[in-house]
Amino acid sequence: MLSLAEFVVWVVGVSVLVFRSAFEAYRLTNTTFLIIEVDDIYSEHPYIYAKLVPEADTILLLDTGCGSASSDRTVEITSLRAFLERVPVAENGGRPINDGARMRYVVALSHCHYDHILGVEQFACDSPVLQSAHSPAFVARDALPANSLCTALGIRTPQFASILVPHNTMLTSVSGVPLGMTLLHTPGHTPDEVALWDAHDLMLYVGDTVYEWEPIIFPAQGNISVWFATIDQLEAVVMSSRLPEAVRINCGHRTVTRPALEVLRAARQFVSDILTGNVEVRWRRWRRGEWHVDYRQEGGQFSVRCPERLVEEARHQRRLSI
Ligand SMILES: [Zn+2]
Numbered sequence: 001m002l003s004l005a006e007f008v009v010w011v012v013g014v015s016v017l018v019f020r021s022a023f024e025a026y027r028l029t030n031t032t033f034l035i036i037e038v039d040d041i042y043s044e045h046p047y048i049y050a051k052l053v054p055e056a057d058t059i060l061l062l063d064t065g066c067g068s069a070s071s072d073r074t075v076e077i078t079s080l081r082a083f084l085e086r087v088p089v090a091e092n093g094g095r096p097i098n099d100g101a102r103m104r105y106v107v108a109l110s111h112c113h114y115d116h117i118l119g120v121e122q123f124a125c126d127s128p129v130l131q132s133a134h135s136p137a138f139v140a141r142d143a144l145p146a147n148s149l150c151t152a153l154g155i156r157t158p159q160f161a162s163i164l165v166p167h168n169t170m171l172t173s174v175s176g177v178p179l180g181m182t183l184l185h186t187p188g189h190t191p192d193e194v195a196l197w198d199a200h201d202l203m204l205y206v207g208d209t210v211y212e213w214e215p216i217i218f219p220a221q222g223n224i225s226v227w228f229a230t231i232d233q234l235e236a237v238v239m240s241s242r243l244p245e246a247v248r249i250n251c252g253h254r255t256v257t258r259p260a261l262e263v264l265r266a267a268r269q270f271v272s273d274i275l276t277g278n279v280e281v282r283w284r285r286w287r288r289g290e291w292h293v294d295y296r297q298e299g300g301q302f303s304v305r306c307p308e309r310l311v312e313e314a315r316h317q318r319r320l321s322i
Contacts, residue, residue, distance in 0.1 A: 021077035022070040025050075027091035029201045034256055035083070035097075039075075040066040042153075044115035047252055048080065049205055050097055051198070056177035059084070059098055061107045062196055062205050063252065067118030067158075081122040106130065106173060108183060109162070110207025110252055111193040112139050112148045113219075117158055124160035128174060130183065133164035135191035138221065147190070147221065152288075165194075186234065188227025189218060197237055202247045204238065204260050210267045211251035212258070215294065218306035224271065224314035231268045235261065270302040275315050284308065 105127035167185040249260035296303040
């Protein structure tokens with residue numbers, strides 16, 4: 001029989017054990033959670049989203065994080081799947097998000113960069129993995145080591161099969177039950193970038209297309225002109241909803257549940273100011289065979305880092321279209 005003091009020590013000890021996880025989860029809506037990989041060795045802190053669809057017995061997962069490579073070597077739960085199925089979440093009534101592993105998964109990848117796909121093998125073994133069908137060559141198995149940036153980082157590229165999904169597809173469970181989410185092709189950051197649109201909850205999930213307070217990074221395969229078209233498309237999706245001002249945007253890093261129209265319009269204005277020469281280059285560095293530049297808005301809400309070539313190409317494109 002434990003004394004009260006011993007019982008408290010036991011409970012605290014168990015709680016500490018239970019919560020030593022590479023992830024934290026927060027409820028965004030009745031059915032949606034934000035999962036943050038809090039201390040990954042790459043300092044990416046990716047934002048992962050889980051939408052629970054009980055009528056389909058399915059969790060729709062957007063992205064899988066950095067594969068649980070945590071800077072904290074004392075962390076015990078390092079697998080995203082183990083976190084979902086075993087770690088109690090305070091904002092889920094103290095239960096794991098997928099308590100008892102009762103629900104199946106459908107995994108959508110916002111794009112193939114390493115910080116979004118390194119955990120995918122935990123799910124690909126028994127769950128469908130969805131990627132954009134916009135540019136099959138970009139996500140092909142032989143191109144993935146370079147395009148995921150795994151080669152540049154000297155890390156192993158995950159091996160997984162995926163289903164390439166057309167633009168504007170309503171996602172369903174394996175058994176065909178609607179998941180209440182539409183997948184949109186949103187190239188620009190990368191050719192395979194996608195957004196998910198939840199018209200019921202008025203939530204837009206945009207991956208790395210845009211976020212605040214950290215540099216929006218365009219890799220060598222990015223395209224700023226295409227990015228503008230994507231921002232226009234996303235704004236049109238929001239404007240066609242039943243309550244545009246109420247739509248919230250949720251991003252691959254840092255930005256969550258912010259007013260979508262405000263963020264999209266402000267980001268477009270900042271990048272437009274870069275093209276018109278109204279933003280000074282903060283630094284210019286030679287990397288991987290070309291000049292890279294960094295622009296930062298006063299106050300730091302938006303910043304952009306990319307090969308200078310992409311800015312020049314977008315300026316040229318803009319001149320052609322005037
Ligand atoms: Zn990315």
